[in-house]
Amino acid sequence: MAGRDRVARLMRQLASAACRCPAHSHAHTHHQGASQHATTGRKTDYAFEMASANIRYGEGVTREIGMDLHNMGAQNVCLMTDTNLSGLPPVRAVLDSLVQHGVKYKCYNNVRVEPTDSSFKEAINFAKKEDFDVYVAVGGGSVIDTCKAANLYASHPEADFLDFVNAPIGKGKPITGTLKPLIAVPTTAGTGSETTGVAIFDYEPLKAKTGIANRALRPVLGIVDPLHTLHMPQRVAANSGFDVLCHALESYTALPYSQRSPCPSNPLLRPAYQGSNPISDVWARHALHFVAKYMKRAVRNPDDIEARSSMHLASVFAGIGFGNAGVHLCHGMSYPIAGNVKTFKAKDYNVDHPIVPHGLSVVLTSPAVFAFTASMCPERHLEAAEILGTDIRNVKRADAGRILAETLRNFLFDLEVEDGLSAIGYNQQDVPDLVKGTIPQERVTKLSPRSHTEEDLSELFIASMKLY
Known part of the structure; x- marks a missing residue:
């Protein structure tokens, strides 16, 4: 009982410390959230879900990626990056690790900075031509997002491109199939794409960005190596x-x-x-x-x-x-x-x-x-x-x-x-x-x-x- 009392006290303290701004005060919803569920006609949500990729952080940690892929039993890896990065130390570090640990891979280095639907489709076509079992993205948000899209559509070869794109531009269909594992190695300190299930692109017909948002896109591992940011x-x-x-x-x-x-x-x-x-x-x-x-x-x-x-x-x-x-x-x-x-x-x-x-x-x-x-x-x-x-x-x-x-x-x-x-x-x-x-x-x-x-x-x- 003492343990329950401590938990109850903590919950009361958290509630009393909550922000009381009109848009952030949850007090008026507490009684509803405890008794009502999504199936009872409630108009607003009553729950939230917390999800994130696994993150590994440390100077020089990129050298471990070959071991990760070997441990996963990867047989054919799709490595994606862009032309600017392909000759720089972050990509070289990944390639050295893959070679050292005998990992078979093919590289796609034509990712567009600020990708479009057309550049997404080019990467998707590359992914569909091979039977990749793991994806690796080395770059900023453009590279990681492009790799997410390539993985998604190669895993759903019959899908139309707009099927998973956010509504109202696309159909916003839920992703129910299984994607291949994706490891992200971010080289910029901004997008956080290694932690999210979101892939953003310019939809050229509307001259506006949109994207695909689903937890299934989230990388299984983000390798955050601060040495890579020194090249920005x-x-x-x-x-x-x-x-x-x-x-x-x-x-x-x-x-x-x-x-x-x-x-x-x-x-x-x-x-x-x-x-x-x-x-x-x-x-x-x-x-x-x-x-x-x-x-x-x-x-x-x-x-x-x-x-x-x-x-x-x-x-x-x-x-x-x-x-x-x-x-x-x-x-x-x-x-x-x-x-x-x-x-x-x-x-x-x-x-x-x-x-x-x-x-x-x-x-x-x-x-x-x-x-x-x-x-x-x-x-x-x-x-x-x-x-x-x-x-x-x-x-x-x-x-x-x-x-x-x-x-x-x-x-x-x-x-x-x-x-x-x-x-x-x-x-x-x-x-x-x-x-x-x-x-x-x-x-x-x-x-x-x-x-x-x-x-x-x-x-x-x-x-x-x-x-x-």
Whole structure:
């Protein structure tokens, strides 16, 4: 009985310590969650599910991958990377380990940075031609996401490409078949794709990003070797870090899981992005602390192994958080920003096509977005501003949005980020197309703590044209 009493006391303490913001107070749902289930007609969810890849972290840990594949009994491995990485130390370390341990493999190094449906299909065709039993992705989010898609469709050879793509662009069918094991070796500190069941790509017909989201896509192992981040150029490190920042901020301020609808009639239908929850909150806050302490150092000094290693961990932390809670408006609005790129080519990206890197496309709207969402959970917005270095003593809750927006603008200015959407080639005449590309992103935009209209989205894009 004493043990039960201690557990009961702990649960009461957790409940009393919960955030009391309107969008994050769960008190009104406690009595329902204990007695009602998905089959009783409840409109919003009553549970969340926590899932993550296994993570192995350590300097030089890549050398173990050959042993892992040998231990798994791998007979024919598909190794995916991109042309920029194929001659760099991270890929060489993987190949050396595979050769040392006698692992048979074939390499696909034509992954597109910021992949499209066309580049996904090229990788899928490569995977379908061979009977691969394990997949290995060495690279940033583009490589890992492409490898997830190749594994998925090679394991479901009869599926149409849009079958598993998120609705309303695709059919959003659940994945019921078994995929082959996938090991991810991330070389950037941003996407957290080694922890998530999400694969993002540009859907060229709509000029907007979308993706595939299902826990079945999650790698069985993420090998996080901080030595690989030393090879990131300065702007790649910055833009990767902005993705970490927004993953943490958006998942922490997302609509609570208990307010997300509809309530699934079957656990299989519960989405990977479920809304903010007590476990994801821990990871998001921890990631924010690391970003505040290490990101500027990691960008400014590529030889600062402590800072670069810490941002690699922050990417994992944020990935575990948002991989279960989800993201919202910054990411939803980023997809048409990247998809409608005209001529802008980001510095330090060795590509032959215009590109707005994912992290940059996400962070440019962050001041406007968090000024907009703050009224729903001001305490969380103020806490984020405080973690990022702002003194919030004696401030009013009503000023939370302004304060976090100013904090973000100062952070971006210090890291020499382009001055808003106008600096990457957009103007107000582009706003209708940007809004049009955001509307289908319901998988993430519905997790905004504040509901929004098309007019709201237009105003957010306009407010993001200039930052400083």
